[in-house]
Amino acid sequence: KAGVTQTPRYLIKTRGQQVTLSCSPISGHRSVSWYQQTPGQGLQFLFEYFSETQRNKGNFPGRFSGRQFSNSRSEMNVSTLELGDSALYLCASSLPTSGTGGELAKNIQYFGAGTRLSVL
């Protein structure tokens, strides 16, 4: 089974531009979450989508947005890029949760290799 695929792997943008990152989850996974990783702040949660709906959101400004399509693929968009947005952006997918416990409820996340964004 193919893993989580993120495209592109590397991206260089300039301040003020916008960028869209793509994530294809593992087949059958319906939850997709996004993280930002920087040397100073570590791994920080951005948001999570499930069945095309944003269920959870981290403490990031509105310039960071996302969406999920009916095939569970997800995109993340950052508008008006700032130098501080330079980071590794990671996408993770997981099996849908259930209220009955078992493997489906344990929220194990499978990460992609990430997109390295450099803002100049």
Added chain:
Amino acid sequence: LAKTTQPISMDSYEGQEVNITCSHNNIATNDYITWYQQFPSQGPRFIIQGYKTKVTNEVASLFIPADRKSSTLSLPRVSLSDTAVYYCLVGDMYSFNKFYFGSGTKLNVKP
């Protein structure tokens, strides 16, 4: 949201057993404890998960005391390729919440 505390770094030698302890004093009843491994410029990789007592898989063991306020990841006979950052996560097992990764523990395995 249960936060975790781990040592910033640890050193070990090849062939030794390594134990990394994570503190999570505010763990909730529905929270599972999950450990991830991350190599530079890669996404974190799931290692092991547990709720209480001891869990073992082909790569690691996880020890959780009865009060669940801490957990210990045990890596048997580490090799140079185990040099990585290890994250302890505490999260709700019934619904997705904002997983807090913390700073992780940088394990440096020496020859």
